Amino acid sequence: MMRKINPTVKLLAILAAAVITAFGFTAKWNLVIVLFCLVLMLFSKVNIRHLLVVMIPATLAALSLFFAIWLNGKGAGTGAAYSGSGFYAQTNNASNLSDALGVGLRMYAYAFLGMLFALTTDSSEFIYSLMQQLKVKPKFAYGVLAAFHLLPVIRREYSQIRLAYRVRGYRVTPLSLRPAFSALVNTMHWSESLAMAMESKGFEEEGERTFYLDMKVRPMDFVFAAALIAIAVCGVLRV
Amino acid sequence: MQWKLKDILTMTISAAVFGVIYLGFVYVGGAVTAALTPAGYGPIGYEPFYGVFFMAATFVAYVIRKPGIGIIAELLAALIEVLLGNYFGPGVIINGLLQGAACELPFFLTHYKKWNLGTTVASAVCVAVVSYVYDFVHDSYFLLGGKMIALGVIIRIISAVIFTGIGSKLLADALNKAGVLKGFAISGKSKDLYEE
Known part of the structure; x- marks a missing residue:
């Protein structure tokens, strides 16, 4: 409903x-x-x-x-x-x-x-609706969608890094800053790769777009x- | 100084990460609040963590250094928090917008030219005071009584200076040193950011 x-x-x-x-x-x-x-x-x-x-x-x-x-x-x-x-x-x-x-x-x-x-x-319907009803620019809208969909990947990366630290004999508590920082470094790397990937796939910052979901x-x-x-x-x- | 796709993605992804951290601290604050409730001090349970809730704006503004980007970062962090299930509800989005603006005010007043500990701490104090005034009206804190209000303001400002003012600057500087912020104004090498 x-x-x-x-x-x-x-x-x-x-x-x-x-x-x-x-x-x-x-x-x-x-x-x-x-x-x-x-x-x-x-x-x-x-x-x-x-x-x-x-x-x-x-x-x-x-x-x-x-x-x-x-x-x-x-x-x-x-x-x-x-x-x-x-x-x-x-x-x-x-x-x-x-x-x-x-x-x-x-x-x-x-x-x-x-x-x-x-x-x-x-989440996808929400982003499409923002672009169609509120005229939010696609580069923002897709940026938000990309970030939202990247969250589970970041979470996985973080737990892998924690594991890697433990394998190397570091004591890792939920408040340890080192693994969190390593995860952030990788995340910042991804944001650059993501921008490159979107542009190489033909994503235009200012171009007209059509939408597969019509809100x-x-x-x-x-x-x-x-x-x-x-x-x-x-x-x-x-x- | 137009925002490029790279700026936007770094901003949205930072906002998303901070959104998750914010939600975590909402639960931590909730636990502290529950512990203090029997004594009647519940409403200051969140104050020690308030500085964390402002970090996205100051961090993103300090890294990318373009007008308005800190405001949008804080707004998005709040939006993502609501989508993930923050029990303070949609009002958090308005909080985010206001906090982002308050965080950026000192940078705006220095024409986005001064980026040091002085401006980031000014940003922290500004947002702590503005957000308390907003809560005072919005959440009816005036019903709490003078002692609790004074305690709340002081703890919130200290927390903001530690986490927002010092913490987000240290974090951004450390990431810059790790070499992942090349191409942003913080690295000081990218001329193209100023040409547009």
């Missing part, structure tokens, strides 16, 4: 929602955003394991903000000074709790918005964008 939405429209709508959400933090509407994204992701058959991998640290971050604001925030200080003195301290703490809940849930809303894009978008903007894309932005605006207006 979400996989068919145009990637550029999807990104802009999600970005707009994230920016708008920053202006207000009612717990209720942040929850609506979380549920909206969750339902769309479940309908798009995303990998549940990927979802959980992101959810666990997001939960910790949301909890930490919640507790820090609830316990240490502006209100709590005055509350402690008037400890046990009835109405003033209590209302102060109450507003602290709802602030904390709102900010904590907003953290969650951000995480879900990010996942809605990351887990339902194909279109459909009415459904606007329905999604309007719905998401409407929810974010409702949150700010505290409807």
Whole structure:
């Protein structure tokens, strides 16, 4: 379902929602955003394991903000000074709790918005859409695509170099800088070879291009964008 | 000074590598945050690592030395982070754009002519302050209380000076010494970069 939405429209709508959400933090509407994204992701058959991998640290971050604001925030200080003195301290703490809940849930809303894009978008389609809808220059777009597709190769290179160091009797820990530096040296070499390879294959920096993937903007894309932005605006207006 | 395909590929690949490193440190920061949470100090859990998050912009700008390339590098690193699954969500992309611009400001003010420890450290301090002001508004840090804010700003500036100001310069100089940055302005030998 979400996989068919145009990637550029999807990104802009999600970005707009994230920016708008920053202006207000009612717990209720942040929850609506979380549920909206969750339902769309479940309908798009995303990998549940990927979802959980992101959810666990997001939960910790949301909890930490919640507790820090609830316990240490502006209100709590005055509350402690008037400890046990009835109405003033209590209302102060109450507003602290709802602030904390709102900010904590907003953290969650951000995480879900990010996942809605990351887990339902194909990297090639995204790049083609950037070139066709946003008129990004092909030399940038293909540069980004090349870098993205080079990442697994860099990771493999890094683990091989670590192994090579261990064979030679160096102690290698996850924080060892030497193998990381060697991997970077090779990576910088590749970027030069890659540029040469692209040019020798006839890649022109300024030439007109045709695309084998034709990315279109459909009415459904606007329905999604309007719905998401409407929810974010409702949150700010505290409807 | 137009960007060539080689500049762009070096920039995007550096951005991708830094994007992965950023995501790793997001998880490290998350773990520290979780450890500090019971004491109520959770929100400063990320501050010691903030300098790492600015490295792409200063590194790429320092290597290629063309206007705007650091901004785009930081933006792309943020984008790749989001695509790989950063739980701070799409707002990170805006962070990236702002941080890239803040990193480049000292280079812009010196007309892209001064490239030494002074400008890279200035770049680090500039981005630390600008990014804190942004978080202050965007993430409602004003709710945290004065002690936490003061602690956060100080730790973030120190971290930025160590990782961004000194770290990315040392890294670029070491790569240059290894001979893999020939043809970029940092090697000082390529006249063609200035002709365009």
